[in-house]
Amino acid sequence: MEPDYFIAILGPLKIISLLSVIVAFTGVVVFALWPSKKKSFDEAARLPLNED
Numbered sequence: 001m002e003p004d005y006f007i008a009i010l011g012p013l014k015i016i017s018l019l020s021v022i023v024a025f026t027g028v029v030v031f032a033l034w035p036s037k038k039k040s041f042d043e044a045a046r047l048p049l050n051e052d
Contacts, residue, residue: 031037 032041
């Protein structure tokens with residue numbers, strides 16, 4: 001294959017990969033800040049302080 005082919009698809013691949021990272025990051029932030037998850041995250045935060 002010609003090297004020009006790889007250079008031609010490099011631009012769209014950069015855009016697609018950037019959008020994928022943005023979507024994944026947004027998904028993780030929304031998951032972490034979702035109100036129904038607060039109780040389980042608070043319990044997990046207290047685990048090291050619990051005595052057996």
